[in-house]
Amino acid sequence: MKKELAFLIAGLLLGFSGIKISALFSDLSLSENNEISTGEFDVRISKTGERFYNDLKLFEFDDLKPGDEVNASFYIKNSGDISITKVIIILKVQDLEDGELTEAEALVDSTPEVGELSKSLIVEWIAITRSNETYTLSEYSGMTLYELNNQSISILYSPLAPSESLKVTIFFLVDPNATNEIQKDLCLVSLQIYAEQ
Secondary structure (H helix, E strand, O other): OHHHHHHHHHHHHHHHOOOOOOOOOOOOOOOOOOOOOOOOOOEEEEOOOOOOEOOOOOOOOOOOOOOOEEEEEEEEEEOOOOOEOEEEEEEEEEEEEOOOOOHHHHOOOOOOOOOOHHHHEEEEEEEEEEOOEEEEOHHHOOOEHHHHOOOEEEOOOOOEOOOOEEEEEEEEEEOOOOOHHHOOEEEEEEEEEEEEO
């Protein structure tokens, strides 16, 4: 009881001297492990539009002759989390002789170690299909694969959303005026699909 009385007197003295003692409420909130991360940027290709890969052989055409028409179709998909605003196809073309020259070819072929087929493969047009819309890249029509070697072909007019895909079709014509010079020639075409956000 003496202690309580001493505290009461001390409190009164402090109160009279103008010093106020008041109780303080306090609280604390905590936010931990907040995250900041980046999304994945991923463009992939497919032959059929069903399964997409980073590396895939898309086409092969054999036994063509002057006047033949073929088309290479493939799909490009935004497999990432971020919209793609730019897609460029870069063609890398290599001409080879496929074995020994035939007698008819040897009469006209002045470069027996290098093929000439890409000079006779004409791109008739490049068509892009996206949802229900198809547009052509007419600026490349009539050019040969030889002329398009190492060229950048921009194919996207508006952003490609995550999970969205498009179909690319390249129509080729073997020059009807090609001569025996392209017999047994082989043209290796690599496509680099470059994308930007």
